[in-house]
Amino acid sequence: MAVSICAPKVLCWTTSFLLMLMASLSKAVLDAHYYDHTCPQAEKIILGTVYEASMHDPKVPPRILRMFFHDCFIRGCDASVLVDSTPENQAEKDGPPNISLASFYVIDDAKTRLELACPRTVSCADIIAIAARDVVTMTGGPYWNVLKGRKDGRVSKAAETINLPAPSFNVTQLIQSFAKRGLGVRDLVALSGGHSLGFSHCSSFEPRLRNFSSVHDIDPSMNDELAQNLRKKCPKLNKNRNAGEFLDSTSSTFDNNYYRRLVAGKRVFGSDQALFGDYRSRWIVEAFAKDQSLFFREFAASMIKLGKVGVIEKGEVRVKCRVVN
The missing domain is CATH 1.10.520.10 (Peroxidase; domain 1)
Known part of the structure; x- marks a missing residue:
């Protein structure tokens, strides 16, 4: 058995190699082919x-x-x-x-x-x-x-x-929230495109419709026609908990219409609309609005990146997802 002896304060090559190997292994936790042999279907x-x-x-x-x-x-x-x-x-x-x-x-x-x-x-x-x-x-x-x-x-x-980032967050708050997960501004803008799908209840965007500030009753960044339409769907003292609005005019199709409507001031969430009002994110919004294939590439890359956040090696495989083993 080979023995490696290192002098004080001198980096031992063997130790260095082992540390690099361990580091590389720690980064190789996830694999696209992980279940190829254990559960190929x-x-x-x-x-x-x-x-x-x-x-x-x-x-x-x-x-x-x-x-x-x-x-x-x-x-x-x-x-x-x-x-x-x-x-x-x-x-x-x-x-x-x-x-x-x-x-x-x-x-x-x-x-x-x-x-x-x-x-x-x-x-x-x-x-x-x-x-x-x-x-x-x-x-x-x-x-x-x-x-x-x-x-x-x-x-x-x-x-x-x-x-969790709130629908009322400004861009600085969003950037800080994403940064804590190791995600950058491009990831923020790309992943926000997930709002291409879905529906939101009035409670998530109602603050933009009334008494927005001491100067404006309605959020000035919101398209006037959209604002009036939403005020009708979400009246004061609204008791209908199911009332709300689709997040996109093509809410069942994943596309870049999210960004085109953002440029037009037609986003429901204040956090979405804020992306077009800030120089740090506006240029990315405009790029995605013009090029759907670019958005798709960036979204896929950011989803892979998000999927690596906080991955744990010593957890478990639950038998039932609702209950810890």
Whole structure:
């Protein structure tokens, strides 16, 4: 057995090599081919489950995409958003920003099928990541190879959902929030394009419609026609909890119309519209508005990057996504 002896304060080549090897291994946690041998049918099973659910309920795609964002932005992509609350602990899904999350049953159904095909193999965190890619592709967006090998976390706390970026955030707040997850301004603008799909209740944008400031009743960055339309849909003392507006005029199709409407001042969320009003993000918005293929490439790259946030190596593979093993 070879023995390496290093003089004090002298870097030992063997030690250096081992450290570099360990560093490279620590970065190689995720792999696009992770289940090729242990569960080769995993992605096919997930796609089939998501497709069937989407055919029955068109709200499924935006809900799954939002679920992925909300999971990764708290403790990282560890499926903590799926855990049910208990008498001893209020979980993430019951935190105020997550009350409107839905379609958890889709992930449950996929997990049930996967447990039959390859027990205790595919993590719930990977199911969400793959399903998020599938709903984007199914609705006309880009395809990318999802890196896999995530483990499921054992902790989920509703109080931590306060760290999710709010619809009222300005660009500085958004940049800071994304930076904490290792994401830059281009990632911020690209991932905001996820709002190409979906619907929002009045409570998320109502502050833009009345008493916006001491000078303006309505947010001046909002298109006048849109503002008046939203005021009708969201009247004062509105008791209809389901009232709201689609996030995009093509809300069931993933495209770059999000950015074209942003340029026109027709975004529902203040945080979205702010991207066009700030020099740090405006040029990226304009580029995506002009070139859908560019947006698709950047969105896919940013989704891969987001999917690496907070990945844990020593978690578990839950048997049921709603319950820690």
